[in-house]
Amino acid sequence: MSSLTRFGGRLTGRLQSLTRPQAVVLMAALVLIAGVWVAAGTGHQSLAISLLALLLLVVLVGILHLSRWMGGLYRASQAANRELRTVVEQMQRRVVATVEKERLTAGDRHQELTRTITRGLRQNGHGNDLLLRAQSREIEAMFQLFQEFTPRAPMPSSGDFALNPTDLLELLHLIKLHQPRLVVELGSGTSTVWLAYALEKIGGQLISLDHDSDYAARTREMLTAHGLSTVAEVRIAPLSELTADGRTYSWYDVEQLTDLRNIDLLLIDGPPAATGPDARFPALHVLESRLASTATVVLDDVNRPDEQEAVRRWTESIAGLSAEPNLLGRHAVMSYSRSAVPV
Ligand SMILES: C[S@@+](CC[C@H](N)C(=O)[O-])C[C@H]1O[C@@H](n2cnc3c(N)ncnc32)[C@H](O)[C@@H]1O
Structure with a gap:
């Protein structure tokens, strides 16, 4: 019962979904079938045959219509296929173009990176080269220092906060050359010990100032260990406010x-x-008046802008002070002559 109801439902649905021409053809076929049935039932054979022929014609027309409709459907699906193919081809072309563009960009980036790495390696190599050469110069200077002096205790290390061996070598050469009686050092440390050894040889004196009592104590200990306490004195001079040049x-x-x-x-x-x-x-603002009539001034760390500026300001403003060519290291040598001051 229920399957009959379902079949009825489905049939009703199909009939409702028929187009108008389909409904007309269906109706005509039903009328003809009914006509054939009635004519055959009432003994009108020739009418029944005629209606049957008409029914056949309607069926043939229906088949023709169906085949045309299917042909249209086939053509529409072919057109849709062609359109789809065109869209797919366009998308393929776009994807290939994007990939190619990315490949070219990546190629460019790769070239740039290679160039940067090569430049970096070259610069690094150059940096290493410079470092090696600088180290060689310091080692050579160190050999010369120890050839000139035989320390009585282990020497504190040079470089970094302390003067480099190249700076010490030229400083000790200046002492040998000018035979100073009094040397004043601002900032004590390893250099104090080397200076004291050089001054011991020529009978000179060293006064070294340190703002820091701990570092001053260390330097004093080193001087004691080397038996140089009578040659060099370390004074603690804490930093305080001072006005110079406004x-x-x-x-x-x-x-x-x-x-x-x-x-x-x-x-x-x-x-x-x-x-x-x-x-x-x-330094020179305070100590110029305390220099001997001819003196030597050495400033360390002139690789730094502040110290370069100090040398420029001093040599421009202090009469009788001029920069000397220095042989080694990162310091500046200046000579001072009071007699050169114009009267
Ligand atoms: C440039 S250092 C003086 C170094 C000294 N003329 C020499 O060549 O050994 C200046 C001041 O820094 C402090 N100093 C020394 N050695 C130091 C270190 N290793 N670290 C931090 N400060 C230091 C001391 O107070 C010293 O007076």
Whole structure:
């Protein structure tokens, strides 16, 4: 019962979905079938045959219509296929173009990277080369230092905060050359010991200033270990405010310098740069009047802009002070002559 109901439902659905021409053909066929049936039933054979022929004709027309409709459907599906193929081809072309573009960009990037790496390697190689050469110079200087002096205790290390061997070598050469009686050093450390050895040989004296009591104590200990305490004195001079050329600096307590006269050689290696900008500039402002009539001034770390600026300002403003060519290291040598001051 229920399958009959379902069949009825499906049939009704199909009939409702028929187009108008289909409904007309169906109706005509049903009428003809009914006509054939009635004619045959009532003995009208020739009418029944005629209606049967008409029914056949309707069926033939229906088949023709169906085949035309299917032909249209086939053509529409072919057109849709062609359109789809065109879309797919266009998409393929776009994908290939994008991939090609990315490949070219990646190629360019790869070339650029290769160039950068090559440049980096070359520069690195150059940097290593410079470093090796600088190290060789320091080793050569170190050999010469130990040939000239035979320390009585292990020497503290040079370089970094301390003067480099090349700077020490030229400093000791200046001492040999000018035979100073009094050397003043701003910033104590390894250099204090080397200077003391050089001054011991020629009967000179060294006064070394240090703003830091711990470093001053270390230097004193080193001097004691080397038996140089009578040659060199380390003074603690804490940093305090000082005005020079209209600017305020943090510099050594000048009270520690008042007894100093006729300084033959002044080594400026402090205060450390970290204590403030142009930290070493006040040195000559304070000590120029305490230099001997002819003296030598050495400033370390002239690889730094502040120290280069200090040399420029001093040599421009202090009469009788001129820069000398230095042979080695990262320091500047200046000669001072008071007689050269115009009257
Ligand atoms: C440039 S250092 C002086 C070095 C000294 N003229 C020499 O050649 O050994 C200046 C000041 O830095 C401090 N100093 C020394 N050695 C240091 C270190 N290893 N680290 C930090 N400060 C140091 C000391 O107070 C010293 O007076």
